[in-house]
Amino acid sequence: MWKVNVKDLIKERRKVIEGTYAPEFVELHTGTYRVLHGGFKVKMVLTYADNKILLGGYARGYVEKPCDRCLKLSEMYIDGIIEAVYTFEKKPPSKNEELKDLTNEILLTGDIIDLEERIVEGIVSSAPDVFVCSPDCKGLCPYCGADLNEEPNHTCKAMEEEQVDPRFAKLLKIKHTQEG
Structure with a gap:
């Protein structure tokens, strides 16, 4: 054909x-x-x-x-x-x-x-290089892999225990001081 x-x-x-x-x-x-x-x-x-x-x-x-x-x-x-x-x-x-x-x-x-x-x-x-199921897709939690579309208020232990890169520790300290 x-x-x-x-x-x-x-x-x-x-x-x-x-x-x-x-x-x-x-x-x-x-x-x-x-x-x-x-x-x-x-x-x-x-x-x-x-x-x-x-x-x-x-x-x-x-x-x-x-x-x-x-x-x-x-x-x-x-x-x-x-x-x-x-x-x-x-x-x-x-x-x-x-x-x-x-x-x-x-x-x-x-x-x-x-x-x-x-x-x-x-x-x-x-064909597009990047494909998303919907424009507002939230993706996966970068720490535990939970679907953020199904759990929009998701928090996990790994997220709370996030280690701050020592190079940015001083910036984080400044941020916290400015926030009060």
Whole structure:
């Protein structure tokens, strides 16, 4: 489903591909996560113009990922952008052009374009580095690991017995003197 014949595309000039990309797991830069709700909804438009094939589209879906603050498994939405330019001849860019041209240009070597790589690339590049289950997630107690969302007034023995770094002891003394 994710393969396109180049000769057919050149004849048609434009092709729209829609479907569901449904792997069981997806590998992101922060780990491997289970794909939810049957997969990613994908829509791509391929257009042949000026001896190039332009690709644009999206891959949208959910993965199950632990919250980076409280570690609860939650649903993370990914709205992946798919972009690429396929060329038939690649000209080596000069050093100045290399820095200016940041297009995702791919040299076509055969009669078939495998779009699965572009789908995965769109998903991975759009996944956030930090994910929280909700904007007001309080996370875990840094001393005992208790979930502060479930225990908002949490105090623990380790917190009370916190050792002050000797380098900051004088600052703490000043603070206590100012507070009275």
